[in-house]
Amino acid sequence: MNMKQATTIEEVIQFLDEIIETSKLEQCAIGLFTTLYREVTLQIKHGIENGLFEDSERMEKIDVIFANRYLKAYYQFKTKEKPSECWEFSFTKGEEYWPIVAQHLLLGINAHVNLDLGIACAQVSTPESIFDLHSDYNKINEILSNLVEGVEKCLVEIWPTLTYILKLSGKIDNFFIDFSMKTARDGAWKYATEFVLLPENQREASIQERDIKVTKIARLVSNPGYFVSSIFKLIRLFEKGTVAQKIIELGKVEYLPTTKTIITPECVLQS
Template sequence: MAQLEHLTTPVDTVLSRMRALDAELPERDGVAVFNRVYLAVTEEVGRRLAGGDFADPRAASELDVRFAERYLAAVDAAARDRRPPACWRPLFQLRRHPGVRPLQFALAGINAHVGHDLALAVVDTSRALGCEPADLEDEFDRVGELLVSLEERIREDLMPGPDLLQIADPLTHLVGSWSLERARDATWAAARALWALRRFEDVAEEFTERLDAAVGLAGRMLLTPLTD
């Protein structure tokens, strides 16, 4: 299981990297679509950290940065022609497909990041801070609440067409099959399982690989082209 044991990057640094990606990627690029979504979430986390909204700002910052670094590591891997984790591959492979709509790109990125990266980030943070995942549950929930509120806005902003026509749009049925709430619940369970398995490296590695593959399969289905 890949670990980021010595990460000390401040939130402002990961924000700078996301803003640079936003400036350099074409607007319609699938990674750019997700990056804009994630940038908004991370900016809000930064504002709340500065405003003292987290009971444990150190833990919240550590979790936020370790979470973000896993996405940025996937971006770097793809840019260097290396294979990113399986959960991210569908997004990078289909990022320029004309038949995939912006909402699909956004949700596929959220699926990869929440379904896989967040569980590993919880474990990374627990190791770094010398605490149990249960000690991070409040921070996990706060970040999750931000994602849920943003996902609702994303669906409203990126769902095309008048409301009366949406029921007949295949996009409505496709994105309705995925739930961020269920993904968060599964991620928390995965993080706890990985923590319990931390002394059994082979089993933890296999669990992580299977989680990665399963999340990647869900992402591939979310990116089903709906037009030619």
């Protein structure tokens, strides 16, 4: 299996499509996050084409570097090489039965935002120029927030009993709406501003240290305690369709304005 790396945003979408199709064939839940990530990438591409960003060339460069970190981790995992700890944990859970769709999405978001995003931003910047990126960086938050309501609608289609179960438990606010994606991305931005200051010979150690923190968050998402885990298992039993059908359903996500989020407190890394 070739270690594919993109050079354009069109290639990013092409390679994500290939992973999605492979995941459908293999009935592998890795394709769930990949499907959501593809839609985010597509909206960024539209933003670049429509002049949303102050520096479109820089934004595409960030997008490609960001995506290549995911692609590298995916192909390392598939070829039995060692990706970062947080991606290895996420991909391993993608091959297991019990995680619900939302957990698969959160594990991918956790690894890609909390680890990869800050690194990608720093790699296109210098200590003097990184704050020139902040305005365009914040525009990504708008794109993400406009996808959330559509994602929630898809999740309800996959497990129709979700709303009833959460209301019955009295925990609905604790599961999906406590923190916004903006909060998670603020943590990634803080890391970017710190990472860009590091000399080259200290960067790998910083990435490894960050990876450990992000993996701890992943473990909380995967095992949030007996009570919550029990509810998640009940939800899992009532999820509709095969993994491939869930990937297809998630691929129907609509781009809608919203202020909600599916990010949980455990998925936010502030520093």
